[in-house]
Amino acid sequence: MANAGFRESSVVFHPAEVNAEMPAVTEKSPFIAETSSAAARAVRGELHVALALRHAGVLNVALRYEVQGPANAPVVFIAGGISAHRHVSASGEFPEKGWADELVAANRTLDPSKLRMLAFDFIGSDGALDAPIDPADQADAVAALLDALDIEKLHAYVGYSYGALVGLQFAVRHPQRVGKLVAVSGAHKPHPFASAWRALQRKAVALGQLQCAEQQGLSLARQFAMLSYRTQEEFGERFDAPPEIVNGRVRVAAEDYLDAAGASYVARTPVAAFLRLSESIDLHRVDPAQISVPTTVVAVEGDRLVPLVDEVALVEGLGTRGNLRVVRSPYGHDAFLKETDKIDAILNSVVNK
Amino acid sequence: MANAGFRESSVVFHPAEVNAEMPAVTEKSPFIAETSSAAARAVRGELHVALALRHAGVLNVALRYEVQGPANAPVVFIAGGISAHRHVSASGEFPEKGWADELVAANRTLDPSKLRMLAFDFIGSDGALDAPIDPADQADAVAALLDALDIEKLHAYVGYSYGALVGLQFAVRHPQRVGKLVAVSGAHKPHPFASAWRALQRKAVALGQLQCAEQQGLSLARQFAMLSYRTQEEFGERFDAPPEIVNGRVRVAAEDYLDAAGASYVARTPVAAFLRLSESIDLHRVDPAQISVPTTVVAVEGDRLVPLVDEVALVEGLGTRGNLRVVRSPYGHDAFLKETDKIDAILNSVVNK
Numbered sequence: 060m061a062n063a064g065f066r067e068s069s070v071v072f073h074p075a076e077v078n079a080e081m082p083a084v085t086e087k088s089p090f091i092a093e094t095s096s097a098a099a100r101a102v103r104g105e106l107h108v109a110l111a112l113r114h115a116g117v118l119n120v121a122l123r124y125e126v127q128g129p130a131n132a133p134v135v136f137i138a139g140g141i142s143a144h145r146h147v148s149a150s151g152e153f154p155e156k157g158w159a160d161e162l163v164a165a166n167r168t169l170d171p172s173k174l175r176m177l178a179f180d181f182i183g184s185d186g187a188l189d190a191p192i193d194p195a196d197q198a199d200a201v202a203a204l205l206d207a208l209d210i211e212k213l214h215a216y217v218g219y220s221y222g223a224l225v226g227l228q229f230a231v232r233h234p235q236r237v238g239k240l241v242a243v244s245g246a247h248k249p250h251p252f253a254s255a256w257r258a259l260q261r262k263a264v265a266l267g268q269l270q271c272a273e274q275q276g277l278s279l280a281r282q283f284a285m286l287s288y289r290t291q292e293e294f295g296e297r298f299d300a301p302p303e304i305v306n307g308r309v310r311v312a313a314e315d316y317l318d319a320a321g322a323s324y325v326a327r328t329p330v331a332a333f334l335r336l337s338e339s340i341d342l343h344r345v346d347p348a349q350i351s352v353p354t355t356v357v358a359v360e361g362d363r364l365v366p367l368v369d370e371v372a373l374v375e376g377l378g379t380r381g382n383l384r385v386v387r388s389p390y391g392h393d394a395f396l397k398e399t400d401k402i403d404a405i406l407n408s409v410v411n412k
Numbered sequence: 413m414a415n416a417g418f419r420e421s422s423v424v425f426h427p428a429e430v431n432a433e434m435p436a437v438t439e440k441s442p443f444i445a446e447t448s449s450a451a452a453r454a455v456r457g458e459l460h461v462a463l464a465l466r467h468a469g470v471l472n473v474a475l476r477y478e479v480q481g482p483a484n485a486p487v488v489f490i491a492g493g494i495s496a497h498r499h500v501s502a503s504g505e506f507p508e509k510g511w512a513d514e515l516v517a518a519n520r521t522l523d524p525s526k527l528r529m530l531a532f533d534f535i536g537s538d539g540a541l542d543a544p545i546d547p548a549d550q551a552d553a554v555a556a557l558l559d560a561l562d563i564e565k566l567h568a569y570v571g572y573s574y575g576a577l578v579g580l581q582f583a584v585r586h587p588q589r590v591g592k593l594v595a596v597s598g599a600h601k602p603h604p605f606a607s608a609w610r611a612l613q614r615k616a617v618a619l620g621q622l623q624c625a626e627q628q629g630l631s632l633a634r635q636f637a638m639l640s641y642r643t644q645e646e647f648g649e650r651f652d653a654p655p656e657i658v659n660g661r662v663r664v665a666a667e668d669y670l671d672a673a674g675a676s677y678v679a680r681t682p683v684a685a686f687l688r689l690s691e692s693i694d695l696h697r698v699d700p701a702q703i704s705v706p707t708t709v710v711a712v713e714g715d716r717l718v719p720l721v722d723e724v725a726l727v728e729g730l731g732t733r734g735n736l737r738v739v740r741s742p743y744g745h746d747a748f749l750k751e752t753d754k755i756d757a758i759l760n761s762v763v764n765k
Contacts, residue, residue: 114657191657252639252647254655255666259635263616266632270623279619282612283636286605291719294605302607302694304467304544309691313608338662341655366644 101127101150101171108203110182114342115190120182122204125153127163128175133214135169135410136177136201136237138222139395141336142328145178161399168406169217177213179204181221183336186329192339194221198228205236212236215410219243219395220365221336224343230352231345240350241409243357243395243402246369247345247376253364254341256287261334273330278321280333285320287364290391347376355382355409357402359394382409454480454503454524461556463535467695468543473535475557478506480516481528486567488527488763489554489590490516491534491575492748494689495681498531514752521759522570530566532557534574536689539682545692547574551581558589565589568763572596572748573718574689577696583705584698593703594762596710596748596755599722600698600729606717607694609640614687621683630683631674633690638673640717643744700729708735708762710755712747735762 105123112118125145137147139158148157148164148171163169163176182200183192205213216237218226223245230240249257260280267276298312324333354377358370367385374381384405388394395402458476465471478498490500492511501510501517501524516522516529535553536545558566569590571579576598583593602610613633620629651665707730711723720738727734737758741747748755 191660191662250644250648251651251666252644254664255647255651255670256639258664258667259632262632266619266623266625266628269625272619272622275619279612279615286609291603291605294608295603298604298608301697307544309544309694311607311611311694313604314611317608317612341662341664344654
């Protein structure tokens, strides 16, 4: 562990996690020996670093990470959408459901008994960092985390949605630290239509904030976001029932689903986290010509947020470093989490190459 | 004028408009003789009828109409989206801009010097009728208006968006009163995804109402609606500039445009009118097999609200009475008001047939 020499940063380890974070020590521990074979060993940690943010100056940020897999295995960093987090998949140590359990598993390309899977909570996701956050800042945070964990180079970075944008930024800013990049459902810049859609979600929050209904605003914002993550086709199949009139108001078939989606999001998301990470997507801009890392772009036909044409433009800009894979799915932007067989097949051809 | 014999209705004419509404009288007037040739004669009127609403019982509703064109010419009823109104096109009498000036004009199929163009304000559009309004109610209101104006049968009904839904209902309920129907950007039922989108707009209004910020809620609702009326392609071309950070918040390129669209809508739209007409779209349901009137369905490829596949299903249901025309446009649902050359060419082949 190289935290002692980490530049400008104050590193805070939770005492209970110190052993787990130190592979040099833990490899000699009988406890680790017992679990380091097929069963993946998962550990969590938290450190604080001073990070020079592109739009907000130097600020102290928390890096909360989870790593799962053999200590000496190639490291794969995985990052999801703005509501994803460090807990990618369930493990013996952390048995709760992860956000990508179907992709990070023993029978998958991203097998935590063979690869060391690393993920973190995006900076700003705790709501404490209430300032404009550029995806470039997230990329620097990833680099700071690698420094702290003494990981010189990632075997691969697999990013989906916002995580793909951060990966593209990482490839531009820290090319020597990643062998290959997989960017799923993310392009070199946000589409203006999607940016408008997000701006209105943020306005819904602002409307709620006018008078102490912040959570209702956030719920509405999330419900609007859900429409951008999914497709007409899915809604057409699921919610074809005629509307009801309830208390003199028309209520359509999808409203129960959307209400529930909004409520569950509000329960787990600080308002500032949503606002700052939503903004962050709109601040994203990368020149594909500046990316030297071999990059596989996975596009989903029918993605309402990230149109295929933008991903084609990204791959064109990448030239010989770029490779485009297209997935058809009724799940649109959320296909990464739904079409897991198709995604795994692509990852297999890239990550294990 | 047959208002004397109009069943169940209290008819109120504005005194200043009485002459104008009586073609039998005005035809003899020297003033009319002067203007009844190429220059279209436009008149407005208002009457009140008791209407049996499908979901709200018998209520008194206002019928505000405008008619333009020679007294004995074939009558074409024209109806637009929920924010359209009786003033379709500018005239000598009412020189202000109409909502379909590019389609109802001397050089167009809908030439008010040759056809008698009739339109009305949808019931509920004044905000006074605050109850669930079925599109079938609007169709009955059109029939009541025809009774009052002594128009036995329309040569054609041309409806766009909500106006198309009302036209389909009219064809089911009053088939003997219309020769042909043109339904642009409207199907036999709303798509569940579009219904969800509208439901969230209504929630934005409700959130505003919670805050005593009803108008901000309505503005936000309209802005969300704008995204459904337009396309990614248009936004991609118009709003490709990077965002700015204003007072510590990210502001994207489309926000000025959307703010202005919201403000102008709020200035002309009662909140109850928006809510009840938005709901009305979701209450729409028609069995195409019940339509006996020859019907041309005009679909716009890329319409986010009314997917082509639904209009294909409608035309399939119409059998030999149906005819499908497809327009390609970057303006999506708003193509009717933007692709006026293409729409006029279609109207020419249908209305003048």
